[in-house]
Amino acid sequence: MARILAVDDSASMRSMVAFTLRGAGHDVEEAENGQLAVDAAKGRKFDLVLADVNMPVMDGIAMVRELRSLAEYKGVPILMLTTESHPERKQEGKAAGATGWLVKPFDPDQLLATVGRVLG
Amino acid sequence: MNDAANQAMDATQYLTVNLANEEYGVDILAVREIRGWTPVTRIPQAPSYVLGVLNLRGAIVPVLDLRLRFGLVREEYTATTVTVIVTVAGKNFGVVVDAVSDVVDVDAAAIRPVPDMGTAVDTEYLKGLTSVGERMVLLLDVDRLLQPQDAQMLEAALPALADVKAVA
């Protein structure tokens, strides 16, 4: 079981991600934008952060930069949930320090496979 | 094993109730609970056999008197008078009977059509009759007790639409 932070401004996507991961036995916390994710991450150490890129208040890229500036998040895996139509966002995410990405649309099986890949 | 299973599938349990010296059966699956008779709140424009409504744990439930429904006279409500709460098509209503009697297993094969017996009871609300030992049990068609006859009555009681048109 891992502690996972799921970040997406879309409630349906967030619930889908959280529900799927909880079903696999993980402890999932949700945040609806980058700022709230950073706040949550400061309060508790997560083993993995999954974040959408486009979000109001603070987007996913800025969130990765913020998290990487925190001592306890230097090496924590952060996956961006990107869309196929914006391949350049992957590189932006990587440049900011993201571990990798999962391309939308994905189904619960793909999500679990990718999470399994990071958590090993 | 097989015989037992078949029997279980064909037999239905009925709650039997007494009404004017006859015994009626109510499909037990429709019975939600049995309460002692308590006064109800009368509702306007209701058919005479609808006594009113009562509070069933926060829900407002209509109550009908089976004697009145069958055109019999209700002399008095006694200590044995009960209200059987039934559920039909997701709606609850109470049925007032003289007393509850028994729970019996009735085999589908043992249900016979109701002949025109010249009893006071309208056969329209019965789905058949059967024998339990020496006794004859009339099986009630609960679905028809409050509906759809009342729906028609409702149309008659509510002149609203027609009236509005007349004014316009």
Place this chain on the structure above:
Amino acid sequence: MAKVDLAQFHRAFFDESNEGLAAMEAALLALDAGSDDGELIHTIFRAAHSIKGGAATFGFADVAAFTHVAESLLEEVRSGRRAIDAATVELLLRSVDVVRVMLERSAAGVPAADAESEALRSALAAMVGGAVAATAGPAKAAAAGVAGWDIAFRPFDYLLKTGNEPLRMFRELAALGSFESVAGLDALPTLAAMDAESAYVSWQLTLHGDIPRAKVDAVFDWVDGDCELTVTERKNELPAAPPVAQPAPAAGTPDAPRAVREVASNPDAQSIRVGTEKIDLLINMVGELVITQSMLSQFADGVDASGLEQFRAGLAMLARNTRELQESVMGIRMLPISHVFNRFPRLVRDLSQKLDKKVSLDLRGETTELDKSVLEKIGDPLVHLVRNAIDHGLESTTRRREAGKNETGTLRLEAFHRGGSIVVEVADDGAGLNRAAIVGKAIERGLLTSGEGLSDDDVSELIFAPGFSTAAATTDLSGRGVGMDVVRRNVNDLGGSVAIRSVAGKGTTFTITLPLTLAIIDGLTASVAGETYIVPLVSIVESVQVQAESVKSVAGGGELFRFRDAWLPIVRISDAFGCAGARRGIGEGIVIVVEGEGARLGLFVDELIGQQQAVVKSLEANYRRVSGISGATILADGSVALIVDIAGLVRQQSRRKAA
């Protein structure tokens, strides 16, 4: 693990998509009105992007395809490659409409795309620079029958800081085929210079087996650019691979146990979506609690012993707690009226364009909250009033100029609290009601024989008469067979009222008064022949004792009594509801003067019992609608009391008068 059923997220997806569309629409309208706020385009883009992502995830391919094109167009605008002009805004507004319909169809389980959406999609695609190319990178065709791969992997020193972990990648490789690794420590600095979070080790990896190149690449795709990587195909090999060597652990995994603090996230910014059925259940339970509490109070009132003082004090506290609990539970259902007001900027814009009138919309009090059930039902009446105001209330630009008024008409929608009610006003600064036209129409419709002696208020009331329409010619805007009578009926059904105030040349104001909630009312309990009825306090003007001498009998058995300057009809509850054994003499009982549908009447009851809050229960849930009764409630003794439908009685009374 059980298969995840995506259907459970559909409702949330539709809800948030509709919210997204509303935000998109509002932002587009702001752009249309000339705002150059850079954040607007981001808002629009984000909404389209989210809908697309969700639609693709949840299997609504038509919606995803449509929003994909819209998003591409928006991406061009966002990145500054395209200027947004009126035509683009128009196209995007139409897209909002189309997506809304597509979502409705998707929710209904029917194909979402139709000729209109396809045409619009083509129009959008045509605007987008170049064709919208398929972007999925085709997987490289795997070379058939390779023996394996040699992989030279040297992470750059920051690799661990990206959260990537060589060990984890090696495990993935090992899952593909038999695998061995040799660590190179040549770059290892002295211990003193070592940074625990840097990678210093390099690896020479060998993977045996007929494994497609793409699978190998996939393992390294996240570290592309963060390492030196060469992958070469292995020449034919024969002996089976030697036992797998454990890869050397990467330097300093920064995962030392740390104290875990409790989560303290920002509570203000959190929101939850709760199904209304769950809330209704809670409200029911709280309602039961209220009843229990008042049952106990009544019991305490009945037994008068000094030892009961403490019991009473406890009950008083229970009463307060119950009330507070009830208020906060009810509060969950409360939503700002902006949910309804949001649709008006678009409606007003479209209508004013169509009618060639200039209209400025003034929305006020958008944060005023009201019960969700009321909110859902107030939209249509408000739309009707707004349509009417623009169609009939506001004059044409020319006529306004001639009248010396500002060319641009003003339409004000305002919501505010007054007492225990919500008031919503729809006010225009148009010509006001045309008395002559209304009277003429009423005569034509047979509602009147002459307009003589009618006050302005009487004339205003005429527009609420069933079948009355003020439109000189039926336009496609208001003449949809729905009249003001329906507006009033809808508002009355919500337990509210509609009033109208009009000043010639200055404008017309419709005032809708609504209860805060439909679940609880304040009522006056009255008894008639031993039965208890509840009269909603909001409808009560006054309770009076009337002397038999001041009652006037009229033909047909009706009775009138003098109240202030008017003769009001008396409605005996006992007659209306058939109660046997009620008091007959007017002087022996009480007359409650009530108002509904703009008319007053006197309800005659035996006596008043008191005032109480009533948790409204439906009669229809298990029985049916009863004319003159709006519902029922449960009294402190557990018995049921019926709630009088004042508007219904007023309607019956006016029908009787007309007959």
